[in-house]
Amino acid sequence: MGVEGCTKCIKYLLFVFNFIFWLAGGIILGVALWLRHDSQTTNILYLQLGDKQAPNTFYVGIYILIAVGAVMMFVGFLGCYGAIQESQCLLGTFFTCLVILFACEVAAGIWGFVNKDQIAKDVKQFYDQAFQQALMADSDSSNGKAVVKTFHETLDCCGPDAVVGTLTPLWRDDLCSKDFLKGLLQADASCHKKIDELFSAKLYLIGIAAIVVAVIMIFEMILSMVLCCGIRNSSVY
Numbered sequence: 001m002g003v004e005g006c007t008k009c010i011k012y013l014l015f016v017f018n019f020i021f022w023l024a025g026g027i028i029l030g031v032a033l034w035l036r037h038d039s040q041t042t043n044i045l046y047l048q049l050g051d052k053q054a055p056n057t058f059y060v061g062i063y064i065l066i067a068v069g070a071v072m073m074f075v076g077f078l079g080c081y082g083a084i085q086e087s088q089c090l091l092g093t094f095f096t097c098l099v100i101l102f103a104c105e106v107a108a109g110i111w112g113f114v115n116k117d118q119i120a121k122d123v124k125q126f127y128d129q130a131f132q133q134a135l136m137a138d139s140d141s142s143n144g145k146a147v148v149k150t151f152h153e154t155l156d157c158c159g160p161d162a163v164v165g166t167l168t169p170l171w172r173d174d175l176c177s178k179d180f181l182k183g184l185l186q187a188d189a190s191c192h193k194k195i196d197e198l199f200s201a202k203l204y205l206i207g208i209a210a211i212v213v214a215v216i217m218i219f220e221m222i223l224s225m226v227l228c229c230g231i232r233n234s235s236v237y
Contacts, residue, residue: 007230011083014223018079021216025072028209032065035202043154055122064108091228098221109210120199124192127151128160155194
């Protein structure tokens with residue numbers, strides 16, 4: 001016997017929320033893939049300075065986001081099917097998956113909050129090392145010049161924050177063009193600032209998506225339990 005009355009409304013409401021959850025999973029998966037293949041981050045994080053690879057902490061978070069998006073799509077489909085079929089077993093499994101996902105999202109959010117500044121800091125340190133090597137390199141034995149030029153061309157910047165200390169060596173066309181030097185004198189075109197802006201914008205985007213998904217998950221957990229109880233009570237009568 002199927003559910004009736006308010007429980008039936010909850011059934012279709014849960015289906016709608018699950019469909020939104022499934023769409024959100026698809027959007028997160030798409031955004032994560034976009035961040036993974038974004039030209040700015042790819043150009044920078046694929047760089048190699050000698051034997052040292054650019055910091056990959058950002059990509060670790062992206063891979064986690066890809067996995068979360070795929071799992072969300074599966075769980076959303078499970079919830080939709082369980083609600084339509086009025087299956088207590090599927091709804092119970094769906095609720096368990098939601099609890100696990102929610103716990104993982106909270107843990108990932110704490111990790112992201114703790115490491116939000118570390119990602120940009122690691123990239124800036126990598127840039128500074130490459131910049132110093134580029135200034136001191138007398139031959140092509142070091143690839144510091146190539147790394148620095150990639151940063152400058154990708155982020156449209158020139159030099160670290162210490163503009164005064166690096167202004168004289170920057171008059172080398174192989175590191176920064178004269179157009180960049182004019183920009184340095186007129187406005188803040190430091191690479192440190194551009195690196196902060198690059199990763200801050202992307203982390204805020206991830207944070208907003210996580211908050212929206214968390215709110216949807218809370219509603220879904222409540223609705224799934226109410227529907228499960230309604231199905232159990234309807235089978236008694």
